[in-house]
Each structure stands twice: as C-alpha cells, then as structure tokens.
Amino acid sequence: MTQYDIIIVGGGAAGFFAAINCAEQNPNLKVAILERGKEGLQKVKVSGGGRCNVTHAEFIPSELVQNYPRGEKELLGPFHQFMTGDTIQWFEDRDVALKIEDDGRMFPVSNSSQTIIDCFLSEAKKHQVDILYNHALKSLSPIENQWLLETSQGDFFTEKVLMATGSNPKIWKLLENLGHTISQPVPSLFTFDIKDKRIAGIPGVVALDVEVKVLGTNLYSEGPLLITHVGMSAPAILKLSAFGAIELAKRNYNFQIEINFIKQSYDDCFEHLKALKQDLAKKLVLKSAQFELPKRLWQKLVLASHVNDDVRWADLNKSQLEALASQLTKAIFQVTGKSTFKEEFVTAGGVNLKEVNFKTFESKHHNNLYFAGEILNIDAITGGFNFQNAWSGAYIAACNMSK
Numbered sequence: 103m104t105q106y107d108i109i110i111v112g113g114g115a116a117g118f119f120a121a122i123n124c125a126e127q128n129p130n131l132k133v134a135i136l137e138r139g140k141e142g143l144q145k146v147k148v149s150g151g152g153r154c155n156v157t158h159a160e161f162i163p164s165e166l167v168q169n170y171p172r173g174e175k176e177l178l179g180p181f182h183q184f185m186t187g188d189t190i191q192w193f194e195d196r197d198v199a200l201k202i203e204d205d206g207r208m209f210p211v212s213n214s215s216q217t218i219i220d221c222f223l224s225e226a227k228k229h230q231v232d233i234l235y236n237h238a239l240k241s242l243s244p245i246e247n248q249w250l251l252e253t254s255q256g257d258f259f260t261e262k263v264l265m266a267t268g269s270n271p272k273i274w275k276l277l278e279n280l281g282h283t284i285s286q287p288v289p290s291l292f293t294f295d296i297k298d299k300r301i302a303g304i305p306g307v308v309a310l311d312v313e314v315k316v317l318g319t320n321l322y323s324e325g326p327l328l329i330t331h332v333g334m335s336a337p338a339i340l341k342l343s344a345f346g347a348i349e350l351a352k353r354n355y356n357f358q359i360e361i362n363f364i365k366q367s368y369d370d371c372f373e374h375l376k377a378l379k380q381d382l383a384k385k386l387v388l389k390s391a392q393f394e395l396p397k398r399l400w401q402k403l404v405l406a407s408h409v410n411d412d413v414r415w416a417d418l419n420k421s422q423l424e425a426l427a428s429q430l431t432k433a434i435f436q437v438t439g440k441s442t443f444k445e446e447f448v449t450a451g452g453v454n455l456k457e458v459n460f461k462t463f464e465s466k467h468h469n470n471l472y473f474a475g476e477i478l479n480i481d482a483i484t485g486g487f488n489f490q491n492a493w494s495g496a497y498i499a500a501c502n503m504s505k
C-alpha cells in the first residue's frame with residue numbers, strides 16, 4: 103500500500119497540468135500521477151495535427167465562454183481566475199513561446215506538440231511528481247477521510263484525489279457508484295457526410311463565409327465551409343456539430359441543412375442577378391462566377407439551377423434566375439451521417455456540472471475529490487478552447503488541493 107498526499111488519476115493534459123502546479127505550489131506534498139497507458143499525454147501529442155493548439159487568443163472571459171456549448175455558464179468564474187493570458191504566461195515562464203495564427207488559434211512557436219510534452223515532463227521531474235505508468239484505476243473508495251485507489255498494479259491511499267481521466271465510460275460508471283450523475287456522452291466536433299452532385303468532385307473548395315441552418319431546429323452557424331471527399335467541414339460545420347451534438351445524435355445524424363453561400367437575402371440576390379442579366383448579357387453564366395464564390399462551386403450551383411454550360415446571362419428566364427437565387431441563398435442538403443474531424447474531437451457529456459463547485463473544482467458530493475478536463479460535461483468548438491478548459495480547471499483544482 104503506497105501513501106501520497108495528492109493523487110492525480112490520468113496523465114493527460116489536465117492531469118499533468120494539475121500535478122505540476124500542485125507540486126510547485128507546495129513542495130512538501132507527495133504528488134503522483136496514475137496513468138493507465140505506458141505513456142501519457144497521447145492526445146496532446148496528436149493534437150492540432152501534431153502542432154498542439156494550446157489555447158486561443160481571446161482575452162475576455164465573457165467572450166471566451168461562448169465557445170463552450172456545455173460549460174458556458176460554469177466556466178465564467180474559473181476564467182476570471184485562470185485565463186488564456188495566464189496559460190500563455192505559464193508556458194512562457196517555462197521557455198515555451200506561443201504564437202497566434204490569423205484565426206486566433208495559438209500554437210507553440212516550434213509548431214510541435216512535443217515541445218509541450220517535453221515541458222510537462224521536465225516540470226514534473228523538477229517538482230518530483232511520481233508518474234506511474236501502466237497503472238489503471240479500478241476502484242475508488244472513501245475510507246476514513248482518505249481515498250483508497252485500487253489499480254492494476256496495487257493499492258494507493260491519498261488524502262486528495264483529482265480525476266482527470268478524460269472521456270472514459272468505466273470511470274464515469276465508477277463515479278456514478280459514488281453518487282455522481284453523468285450526462286450521456288455523445289461525440290462532438292465532427293464533419294457532415296453529404297452525397298450530393300452539387301459538391302461531388304470538388305473536394306478542397308472553400309466558401310469563405312456562409313450561413314448554415316439545421317432545418318427543424320434553432321441550430322445556426324456562420325463561417326468558412328470546406329467541401330470534402332465525403333461532405334462538408336470547416337468552422338461553419340464544426341460549430342454546428344458542437345452546439346448540436348445532442349440534437350444531431352438524437353436524429354441519428356440524418357437531417358437537412360440550408361446553406362446561404364453568399365450571406366444575402368434571396369430578394370437581394372434575385373435583384374442582383376437581374377442586374378447581371380443586363381450587365382453581363384453576352385457572357386456565359388457558367389464562366390462568370392459572382393459573389394466571390396470559388397469558380398468550381400459557382401459552376402455546380404449554376405448547373406443545379408438548370409442552366410446549361412452554353413447559356414448566356416441574357417438568355418436566363420425568370421425561373422432560372424429564381425432557381426439560381428435559391429441555390430445561392432437557401433440551398434438544401436441532406437446530411438446522412440458524420441465523419442471524424444481528424445484535427446480535434448471531443449466527447450460531449452460527463453460529470454454533471456451541478457455537482458461540482460467551480461470555485462475549487464471539488465465534488466459537491468465528496469470532500470477531497472476533484473475533477474478537471476474532459477471528464478466534466480464541458481466541451482468546446484475547435485480552436486484551442488478544449489485545452490483551455492483543461493488548463494483552467496487543473497490550475498484551480500491544484501491551487502485548492504495544494505493548500
């Protein structure tokens with residue numbers, strides 16, 4: 103039987119961040135990480151396409167929380183305690199410089215997630231955190247003001263325990279047995295599968311700013327849209343997959359979306375097309391892309407409006423103009439499934455947020471039981487926000503555990 107002051111279960115982003123901060127803030131404490139794998143930080147390694155999108159350049163807490171479909175209300179207080187700026191400073195203090203990309207995502211200047219891993223491993227060593235790999239937690243029980251942890255390699259006693267096991271159904275089950283409720287897990291951050299001749303054969307085409315609605319719901323998003331080999335991706339779609347994670351799961355990923363490719367009303371678009379009929383009279387419609395749409399997408403939408411490749415603007419009749427205005431401003435597509443977005447994905451669901459004190463990240467049901475990261479029912483859109491949740495929760499939990 104081994105005794106620690108603090109045990110962190112899970113050697114991922116939240117687990118390492120918490121362990122290092124506990125040990126640094128109170129060097130008298132004996133701190134261990136129990137990690138089931140033979141290595142930790144596996145998601146950090148593959149994150150952001152191997153570059154690790156550490157956080158996002160959004161420095162106002164009330165703005166930052168809007169990127170969390172689950173956790174928006176609960177994270178406001180924590181972000182006032184440990185914000186994106188604190189993340190940047192934390193890494194800078196440890197010689198890891200971060201850079202901002204045009205869309206606000208922040209990466210290590212090295213463009214390598216290994217920089218983050220190396221930083222965590224060296225900090226853990228410096229502060230004498232014991233990292234016990236191949237130690238999978240099997241059970242967790244409160245015994246006389248202590249926690250007993252049974253693992254695949256023996257039993258441990260500790261005064262305080264932080265659960266940072268990410269999205270692990272077995273651990274959620276174990277927490278249910280301790281009286282916690284778990285919000286049903288469903289995938290978030292996925293791309294839409296769409297078979298439609300309007301997007302067939304043009305993967306890689308990007309419409310820079312579109313509006314997308316999921317019909318029959320209030321789900322709506324704006325932003326860039328990417329045509330892929332199997333459907334659609336990019337922020338306009340990924341935001342819907344996050345904010346609609348539960349709703350779209352209920353529909354078994356079968357639903358219709360309506361896209362406004364040019365962010366103009368149908369009426370304005372129709373008037374604009376009528377004017378073009380005069381202005382571009384002799385030009386071929388197919389060859390004169392408008393509204394800054396990519397040529398290949400414009401051609402697909404023109405053909406879908408029953409306008410053949412030899413039709414000139416002057417030849418367009420009213421119904422063709424109406425059809426083209428519809429395709430541009432309210433094109434309906436049938437989604438038939440989802441695919442993994444390889445750069446980042448998370449699980450919506452986890453420990454019910456009403457059962458956690460967000461001033462400390464401690465359980466409201468059990469003293470000295472803490473949570474951080476994806477184990478909680480918190481998740482965000484893509485862009486570095488999921489890691490920021492891990493850093494903020496882990497840091498605040500560490501401050502309280504190390505007191």
Ligand SMILES: Cc1cc2nc3c(=O)[nH]c(=O)nc-3n(C[C@H](O)[C@H](O)[C@H](O)COP(=O)(O)OP(=O)(O)OC[C@H]3O[C@@H](n4cnc5c(N)ncnc54)[C@H](O)[C@@H]3O)c2cc1C
Pocket residue numbers: 111112113114115116117136137138139142143144145146148149150151154155156157237238239240266267268269270273444445446447448474475476477485486487488489490492
């Ligand atoms: C491909 C991919 C790319 C991503 N890219 C980004 C990105 O660039 N930016 C961003 O913000 N987010 C990204 N995310 C999301 C981000 O990785 C997660 O939100 C984050 O890792 C959650 O941290 P965590 O510590 O809570 O969980 P995890 O990182 O999942 O760590 C949990 C750890 O607990 C261990 N564990 C589980 N069960 C047990 C057990 N019973 N006993 C002991 N240990 C256990 C696991 O082995 C794991 O090491 C990405 C996700 C994926 C899948």
